Amino acid sequence: MLNKIRVAVLCSGGGTNLQAILDAQTAGKIASGEVALVVSDNAGAYALERAKGAGVATAVFDRREVRDRTQREQAILGALRQHKIGLVVLAGFMTILSEAFTREYEGRMINIHPSLIPSFCGPGFYGLKVHEAALARGVKVTGATVHYVNEVCDGGPIILQKAVAVEEGDTPETLQKRVMRQAEWQILPQAVELVCKALLKKA
Numbered sequence: 076m077l078n079k080i081r082v083a084v085l086c087s088g089g090g091t092n093l094q095a096i097l098d099a100q101t102a103g104k105i106a107s108g109e110v111a112l113v114v115s116d117n118a119g120a121y122a123l124e125r126a127k128g129a130g131v132a133t134a135v136f137d138r139r140e141v142r143d144r145t146q147r148e149q150a151i152l153g154a155l156r157q158h159k160i161g162l163v164v165l166a167g168f169m170t171i172l173s174e175a176f177t178r179e180y181e182g183r184m185i186n187i188h189p190s191l192i193p194s195f196c197g198p199g200f201y202g203l204k205v206h207e208a209a210l211a212r213g214v215k216v217t218g219a220t221v222h223y224v225n226e227v228c229d230g231g232p233i234i235l236q237k238a239v240a241v242e243e244g245d246t247p248e249t250l251q252k253r254v255m256r257q258a259e260w261q262i263l264p265q266a267v268e269l270v271c272k273a274l275l276k277k278a
């Protein structure tokens with residue numbers, strides 16, 4: 076019988092959400108899963124340093140080297156199988172995955188998005204662009220969402236959401252930081268534990 080779900084975290088950049096998961100693990104807040112692999116499509120991603128610092132295996136399939144998306148996805152799937160991954164976490168992974176890929180991990184893949192879905196999500200809404208759009212629309216409340224990944228970009232069932240206030244004088248950068256600190260870094264580790272726990276029950 077499995078006693079922990081092996082988790083892979085896919086990142087393209089800084090990896091602060093990866094760090095939040097690793098810190099939660101160290102603090103004993105993720106009892107049902109363990110981060111076993113970090114995958115990046117960007118060889119320069121600082122997330123890879125964070126993984127190495129935590130002694131976690133890494134796999135890199137750089138977008139500039141493996142240019143064909145199908146080939147890149149096949150390589151990622153190979154690494155996930157090799158490491159016997161039971162849950163895939165997209166944490167700042169900036170490539171939209173194909174329907175074939177999402178099917179492979181249906182119900183076993185989650186994503187963090189920096190807005191309250193269904194606002195400011197879907198193709199073209201990623202990173203700072205999400206916060207630029209929220210400020211341009213003049214919303215007073217934004218936040219973050221963790222959801223299951225399916226073939227619709229940012230369209231899978233919602234797991235957790237947390238609201239964050241927009242403040243007078245916010246820039247996309249200040250808003251991004253507040254959404255990360257007050258919402259993303261809290262709900263992503265919580266969702267990892269929730270989903271791993273549920274997956275363990277099914278295993």
Ligand code: GAR
Nearest residue numbers: 088089090091092167187189201202
């Ligand atoms: C995070 O804000 C994450 O929610 C967002 O990119 C940032 C990555 O930061 N993801 C998306 O926009 C996906 N559509 P991180 O690398 O420091 O975790």
